[in-house]
Amino acid sequence: MFVSNLHIKSRFQIILFLVLITAFLPIITSAQTKEVVAKKGDGIYSLLKRYGYSVTETMEDFIALNKENLGKNNTLLAGVKYKLPDGETAVNETTAGKTEKPAEGTGKTVRYEIFGKEKADVPIESNTLNGAIYYLVAGHGGPDPGAVGKYNGHTVCEDEYAYDVTLRLARNLIMDGATVYIITRDPNDGIREENYLKVDHDEYCYPKQTIPLNQTKRLRQRSDAVNALYKKNRGAFQRMIAIHVDSRSQGENIDVFFYHDKRSDTGKKAATILKDTFQKKYQEHQPGRGYGGTVSDRGLYVVRNTWPVAVYIELGNMNHERDIKRLIIPTNRQAVANWLAEGLIQDFKTNK
Numbered sequence: 001m002f003v004s005n006l007h008i009k010s011r012f013q014i015i016l017f018l019v020l021i022t023a024f025l026p027i028i029t030s031a032q033t034k035e036v037v038a039k040k041g042d043g044i045y046s047l048l049k050r051y052g053y054s055v056t057e058t059m060e061d062f063i064a065l066n067k068e069n070l071g072k073n074n075t076l077l078a079g080v081k082y083k084l085p086d087g088e089t090a091v092n093e094t095t096a097g098k099t100e101k102p103a104e105g106t107g108k109t110v111r112y113e114i115f116g117k118e119k120a121d122v123p124i125e126s127n128t129l130n131g132a133i134y135y136l137v138a139g140h141g142g143p144d145p146g147a148v149g150k151y152n153g154h155t156v157c158e159d160e161y162a163y164d165v166t167l168r169l170a171r172n173l174i175m176d177g178a179t180v181y182i183i184t185r186d187p188n189d190g191i192r193e194e195n196y197l198k199v200d201h202d203e204y205c206y207p208k209q210t211i212p213l214n215q216t217k218r219l220r221q222r223s224d225a226v227n228a229l230y231k232k233n234r235g236a237f238q239r240m241i242a243i244h245v246d247s248r249s250q251g252e253n254i255d256v257f258f259y260h261d262k263r264s265d266t267g268k269k270a271a272t273i274l275k276d277t278f279q280k281k282y283q284e285h286q287p288g289r290g291y292g293g294t295v296s297d298r299g300l301y302v303v304r305n306t307w308p309v310a311v312y313i314e315l316g317n318m319n320h321e322r323d324i325k326r327l328i329i330p331t332n333r334q335a336v337a338n339w340l341a342e343g344l345i346q347d348f349k350t351n352k
Contacts, residue, residue: 034084038076043235047076049131051084059232061085073231114182115171116190122174129178132237132348135226137302138166138184139244141203142211144218147247147318151196151328158245158318160189160197161327165315166243167191168337176345181206181229183222195328219301226306237348238308239270241340242300245327246314254323255282255293256336259312261304262297270347271295271311277343281335313340 038047044062053062063074065083076082108124115122139162140146146158163184168191170180183206189197205211206225212218226240246254258275260267275295282291303310315336316323326332 035081036084037081038078040078041235042076042078043233044074044076045233045236047082048084053084058085075234110174112171112174114185114190115167116192118193119167119171119191122171124177125175127177128345129173129176129348131352132173132178132239132344133181133233133308134170134173134178134344135181135183135229135238135240135306135308136166136170137222137226137240137242138163138182139242141184141186142205142218143201143213144211144215145199145201147245149247149318149324151321151324154196155199156196156318156324156328157199158247159184159203160199161333162243162245162315163189163203164192164197165327165333165337165340168334169241169243169340172337172341173344176341181226183225184211193330195330216301220305223302223305226302226308230307237351239344239347240302240306240308240310241344242302242310242312244312244314245316245318245323247318254314254317254320255291256316257293257314258295259298259300259303259314260295261310262299264309266309266351267303267311268295268297269350270309270344273347273350274311274313274340274343277339277346281339 034051036047036051044059048058048062062082062085063070065085069077069080069082071077109121110124111120112122113120138159140159141163144159146162148158149156163186166182166184167189170182171191173180184203185206186200186203188202189200203211205221206229209221209225212221230238246257256275256278258271260271272295275293278293279291282289298312300312303312316326318324326336
């Protein structure tokens with residue numbers, strides 16, 4: 001009888017031990033791979049943001065972990081459990097350039113090499129644009145310089161000046177907490193403080209595509225790049241901003257013009273906010289000058305064929321002396337970027 005009780009006790013202890021081990025297994029597993037349930041309307045972007053993940057750094061890992069449970073075009077299914085990637089990264093991320101962690105000791109400065117040595121360190125000054133995503137497309141680039149003008153014996157090319165304004169705008173938006181994708185990119189120009197910007201042809205299309213000479217192929221390439229990112233960020237506030245410099249007759253100086261897709265009321269609204277911002281700034285800084293910029297719809301390829309709400313901007317006439325002067329002075333380029341950022345903040349606030 002004593003032996004029988006001993007066997008029973010031993011068996012009970014073994015069973016209890018196994019029960020305890022089994023009970024703790026989910027805790028050990030969840031510490032390594034956290035699982036969450038998707039809510040109705042969730043996309044990968046919103047889910048990762050909710051749990052404090054850097055979208056651009058963890059999107060591919062998330063898809064790889066959950067590919068068997070994703071719907072068409074990597075959509076999430078409500079009520080389904082999804083695994084989150086191991087480790088959390090900074091929420092305030094961007095793909096403006098090489099993504100690095102905030103500078104040690106501050107937590108509010110992020111370094112992006114694409115802005116150049118002098119401007120690479122970007123202070124995050126506010127969360128005003130937290131949740132907003134921008135695709136910035138500087139016109140032309142690579143084998144195509146765009147409109148070409150002359151000023152004081154120097155050749156000035158559209159793609160260089162449009163790109164410099166685009167970088168300045170990107171940096172401003174990041175400073176206010178936005179996520180920015182620079183679609184037309186140059187590996188070494190950065191933000192430049194020279195009047196006459198050196199012409200080169202080493203620009204490429206995000207993420208690392210050679211820009212073709214053929215115009216249709218070039219426009220399709222950058223539209224496809226924007227649309228692929230749009231799908232990944234579905235459900236977020238997204239805007240595509242294309243920046244160009246026009247080419248007209250030498251006698252025609254123009255103010256900044258804004259174009260939108262005729263099918264998009266939201267695009268028209270965003271373009272109007274930007275135009276009104278410029279008009280107010282001209283009245284403030286050059287009272288009595290007047291402002292002739294307009295908003296209109298136009299059948300431009302990147303406006304018609306990119307999926308985010310799009311605004312296409314012409315900064316001036318590359319063949320007019322006064323318009324070129326607006327572009328060659330670095331402080332003027334910065335002012336244009338500042339005003340664009342201010343208008344985009346207003347657009348974001350009215351569409352949250």
